[in-house]
Amino acid sequence: MAVTRATAQQSIVRDALQAHDGFRSAQDVFADLRAAGHRIGLSTVYRHLQSFAAQGIADVIHDGDGEATYRYCGESHVGEHHHHLVCRHCGRAEEVEGGPVERWAAQTARRFGYVELDHTVELFGVCGNCRSYLPS
């Protein structure tokens, strides 16, 4: 399942992800690459995005429509846990520390007797940049 060999397709998928600082869907990435004239298959894009996510070098969130979106988060902090503040207008995302949330989650789980805790925390808003473009 994990892609291990260094191939041209792996590179261009990684590059396409890195080229944006927001979350992008597999379909988006595929469309971009094709538009840029690259020969690549949709299956391959899915494979690599999922592989990146599994390795921890990309983060995944599911948008409201259930479409999975990916964001390149660098090899640097693999394994570190963080959350995102995502602009619902331009897709740009900030990495944020979740200290207080982690503590609250652990506490809550303990109170109810739950173990093997995991959680999803995503913040959505409109960034300062997009605010000016938007009405009201």
Next chain:
Amino acid sequence: MAVTRATAQQSIVRDALQAHDGFRSAQDVFADLRAAGHRIGLSTVYRHLQSFAAQGIADVIHDGDGEATYRYCGESHVGEHHHHLVCRHCGRAEEVEGGPVERWAAQTARRFGYVELDHTVELFGVCGNCRSYLPS
């Protein structure tokens, strides 16, 4: 879009939701109702579940596969904001207060200059009951 008329189908969908204290997918509810001998269409199940969610009497979360799951949360606290601690084994869910998270979210958004904040917070774990059934 919102269903306003009192129909038999609306009742049985609501009952099917209330019959469980965990999150259930539209497909699940549909299968249950059909298995129980009710004549109902899949479209209708989707319509009512979404309508309940819009009215705030049901909560929605998207599981890992992007499948939407619904839970009946009563007419009582419509409009009140709460989160869930869900057992990933039996599906049972507890409603939890998110006070600290709300504050952290607001604070974080302000620091980055984001407005119109919204967030998704879900906790997953294994409940005390299921813990005994599981290995390790």
Next chain:
DNA sequence: CGCTTACTGGGAATGATTCTCATGAGCGAT
């Protein structure tokens, strides 16, 4: 009781993701 209008449900359409499998390309061995 009859009429209007909203609800219903079967099936087709959509859209994302996964599967299949023949072809093509890494890369270690020679």
Next chain:
DNA sequence: ATCGCTCATGAGAATCATTCCCAGTAAGCG
């Protein structure tokens, strides 16, 4: 540099949840 063994690739088909379409049905007001 070449060979060969695998694993990666990609086109299209398959799958699956969800939505759309629309003719038939029923709610509830008058």
